[in-house]
Amino acid sequence: MRYTIVGTDSPQKQIAMRSRGSWIRAFLPATLAAALWACAGPASSLVLVQQGKPSCTIIVPAEKNSIIQSAAEDLRDHLRKISGAEVPVVSNGREIKGVRIYVGVAPSGLKLPVDLTDRQLFWPDGYLIMTNGERLCLLSPRPEGVSNAVYGLLEDFLGCHWFTPGEIGMVTPRRSVVEVKIPGGYRVVRPSFEMRSPWYNGNAGARQTPEEATQMNLWRLRNRAGGMQGYAGQDWVSIFPKDLQEREPGLQAMINGKRAPHGSEAQICMSYPRAVEIAAGYFIGLFANHPTLDYYTFSANDNDSWCQCPDCVALGANPAERMMVFTNKVAAAVALKCPGKGITTLPYSSTIEPPVRDLKGESNLYPVLCSYSMEQVKPKTQENDWCNTYRRRVERWMELLPRAWSYDYIGWYPGPWTLFHKLEAEQEYYRKHRFTGMMPEYLDRNLGTDVHAWLSFRIAWDKNLRVGDLLSLFYPAYFGAAANDMRALYEKFEKQMLATGGTGEVMDVPRLYPIPLIEEALTRIASAKRKVATDATICARLERDENCLKLTRLWLDFWTSSASFRRSGTPEHKQRAAQSGLSYLQLLDSLDGTLTVGKAARGYVASSLEALNDPGTLFSKAGSFQYMDGLDDGGKSFQAKSRSGFSIGTYGLGLAPGATGEVVYDLRAGEGLKFKEARLVSMYFTLPLNGHNLVDLSVDEGRTWITVCRDTPMAGGTAEYELTKPIAGTRQFLLRFSIQNSEKEILGMDNWGIAGVVE
Ligand SMILES: [Zn+2]
Numbered sequence: 001m002r003y004t005i006v007g008t009d010s011p012q013k014q015i016a017m018r019s020r021g022s023w024i025r026a027f028l029p030a031t032l033a034a035a036l037w038a039c040a041g042p043a044s045s046l047v048l049v050q051q052g053k054p055s056c057t058i059i060v061p062a063e064k065n066s067i068i069q070s071a072a073e074d075l076r077d078h079l080r081k082i083s084g085a086e087v088p089v090v091s092n093g094r095e096i097k098g099v100r101i102y103v104g105v106a107p108s109g110l111k112l113p114v115d116l117t118d119r120q121l122f123w124p125d126g127y128l129i130m131t132n133g134e135r136l137c138l139l140s141p142r143p144e145g146v147s148n149a150v151y152g153l154l155e156d157f158l159g160c161h162w163f164t165p166g167e168i169g170m171v172t173p174r175r176s177v178v179e180v181k182i183p184g185g186y187r188v189v190r191p192s193f194e195m196r197s198p199w200y201n202g203n204a205g206a207r208q209t210p211e212e213a214t215q216m217n218l219w220r221l222r223n224r225a226g227g228m229q230g231y232a233g234q235d236w237v238s239i240f241p242k243d244l245q246e247r248e249p250g251l252q253a254m255i256n257g258k259r260a261p262h263g264s265e266a267q268i269c270m271s272y273p274r275a276v277e278i279a280a281g282y283f284i285g286l287f288a289n290h291p292t293l294d295y296y297t298f299s300a301n302d303n304d305s306w307c308q309c310p311d312c313v314a315l316g317a318n319p320a321e322r323m324m325v326f327t328n329k330v331a332a333a334v335a336l337k338c339p340g341k342g343i344t345t346l347p348y349s350s351t352i353e354p355p356v357r358d359l360k361g362e363s364n365l366y367p368v369l370c371s372y373s374m375e376q377v378k379p380k381t382q383e384n385d386w387c388n389t390y391r392r393r394v395e396r397w398m399e400l401l402p403r404a405w406s407y408d409y410i411g412w413y414p415g416p417w418t419l420f421h422k423l424e425a426e427q428e429y430y431r432k433h434r435f436t437g438m439m440p441e442y443l444d445r446n447l448g449t450d451v452h453a454w455l456s457f458r459i460a461w462d463k464n465l466r467v468g469d470l471l472s473l474f475y476p477a478y479f480g481a482a483a484n485d486m487r488a489l490y491e492k493f494e495k496q497m498l499a500t501g502g503t504g505e506v507m508d509v510p511r512l513y514p515i516p517l518i519e520e521a522l523t524r525i526a527s528a529k530r531k532v533a534t535d536a537t538i539c540a541r542l543e544r545d546e547n548c549l550k551l552t553r554l555w556l557d558f559w560t561s562s563a564s565f566r567r568s569g570t571p572e573h574k575q576r577a578a579q580s581g582l583s584y585l586q587l588l589d590s591l592d593g594t595l596t597v598g599k600a601a602r603g604y605v606a607s608s609l610e611a612l613n614d615p616g617t618l619f620s621k622a623g624s625f626q627y628m629d630g631l632d633d634g635g636k637s638f639q640a641k642s643r644s645g646f647s648i649g650t651y652g653l654g655l656a657p658g659a660t661g662e663v664v665y666d667l668r669a670g671e672g673l674k675f676k677e678a679r680l681v682s683m684y685f686t687l688p689l690n691g692h693n694l695v696d697l698s699v700d701e702g703r704t705w706i707t708v709c710r711d712t713p714m715a716g717g718t719a720e721y722e723l724t725k726p727i728a729g730t731r732q733f734l735l736r737f738s739i740q741n742s743e744k745e746i747l748g749m750d751n752w753g754i755a756g757v758v759e
Helices: 011-018 066-083 143-157 210-222 242-247 275-289 319-337 385-400 421-432 449-461 467-500 506-512 515-531 536-568 571-590 600-611
Strands: 035-037 044-050 056-059 099-103 127-132 135-139 178-182 186-190 342-345 365-370 404-407 435-438 623-629 642-644 653-655 660-669 675-685 692-698 706-710 714-722 732-740 746-758
Touching: 044 056, 044 066, 044 099, 056 066, 066 099, 066 143, 066 178, 099 143, 127 143, 127 178, 135 143, 143 178, 143 186, 143 210, 275 319, 319 342, 319 365, 365 385, 385 404, 421 435, 421 449, 421 467, 435 449, 449 467, 467 506, 467 515, 467 536, 506 536, 515 536, 536 571, 536 600, 571 600, 623 675, 653 660, 660 675, 660 746, 675 692, 675 732, 706 714, 732 746
Parallel strands: 056 099, 099 135, 342 365, 365 404, 404 435
Antiparallel strands: 035 186, 044 178, 127 135, 127 186, 623 746, 642 660, 653 746, 660 732, 675 714, 675 746, 692 706, 692 732
């Protein structure tokens, strides 16, 4: 099937639904830019390690804090990696030797150059790093800020980098003398973005071992990800649960004229007078119990089933306007009782189209603006219908909102994602329009997605960093003598992807990653490996990328052979498809525990393999049955009794100008069974302008035909048609779809399905 530009079946929506519940809980807001101040004093230099021997002590607060403790221990581990020196971590003053590194605790009597309680200065998780005599102090109003100070010291002053997750992703310089020089004696560092939360979703992280998950979290932490503390998932159901709706029926959404209590599958009645009070009460309790939270989610449930009662409809001209009216009231009530705390809202799906009225969002609103249902590969700043629509929406929203966090979708395909340079153009666009955070969702891990996330971490922290400069740091530091080969390889994929574009559909894959390009890249990696043969770590990095490309190659084999089978239906093609699918799964599964690649594409291949053995339109088990076909590359249309006139296309069955297409299915109930009921579902069956279409059926093996519907457009993949009357009690019937086309080439059938009961 094909995805429409706006629709409930967009791939983004499906992905969001699949990954529901896996929104991360993000740490630590921002209209504030990364700021550095240095006072005009002398550059103080401190020697932490002398000839491989420690000449410093790390001091942590006596009252243990797990965030600060972990960061201090990681500082110790990095100093060991750099120099071999074993630096003690203590909280007791008597054990201190040499330079004192104060982590999250200020030495008594120390005069600070700035007020550490100044919220604006550090918002939300910035820090002060200063030298004073034989002391190095890493301080912040928040433990998360102290942790950021540790990694700021390691990265900005000592040259450590965490390009990709795990041990092999780290780059640590080696030297026997470790010296820190802070020009001016101190720096106050505030992140550019208040929310820095690139994250791999549950599909990308499927089958990860606990050890791998720990490594992924550590990688984010070291790269100073985080920001405001809170949660942004789609979760009205927690505030207005079903049992509350049962006790308070006014909360129940009216859908198709009926009110009923709902869970996450619908919204609530937003015009119910007590709804604002209930939500505000929920947030007041939540912020009282969790005082470290900065914000919490007021993002509606993940569906478009809004209350249709007259009072809700009167709230606004479209779903976004109604949602904003309601959300603003809740936000105002929260601001009154919980100063400094905020709530989210989610322009997405049916609420992506902005309000018509000039409804200004309350100042404590944290909107997450989704790159919903659009071009996902070419830059959003480009001129094309999808991107123009997206930017029109964003710019209208930003006339109303106090700020927003971007929500982009990354890593759509079972192939490389090296779209590094457009990141800068898009982030500049967001910043120009007053965005203060980013929370891109990575749909899968593959070659380049970690580097993309690393670039995102870096430019979210400091807007002054340039992608080009960061990549010039990355390639040689990470790939050593293979840097030029790998840069050329990454850039070739970037160029090919930008030239092709894509909206995240599976049929984009062969065009984005042509087989000759993959094979050329594999050859290049093989020769690059010879250049770095003596360095096991760089070899391991190259092998990670090599395995990703091998998987893409196998995936393309599977795609090609299963498409051949869908078109021909022959046993030879079926066997080839099964073999290539199994080869893909075998290689993928052999990489479990190696942090090489994500597992989102696994589900697609596994379910496509199962579909190879689909029993077709014979329903042999009593009970409900369903047969669905998206018809991509012909889909399962080879299972039809006959097919003529249609051409097989990427999205479904096409029809040339003037042609007549016909496809007939033979539907049978199994031994001793009869059809009880049936209906056509998920229909996308075109009525051509000046042409005709017809669905009819026969219960006497084609001698006579009964019309189901004639000259009826069935679009959107949602239309349903009742078949029960003519087929009830039969054991077998024929179903015929025919279209008589007029002057333009069309996509005749994009999707169809039948569901019912046999008994
Ligand atoms: Zn209502």
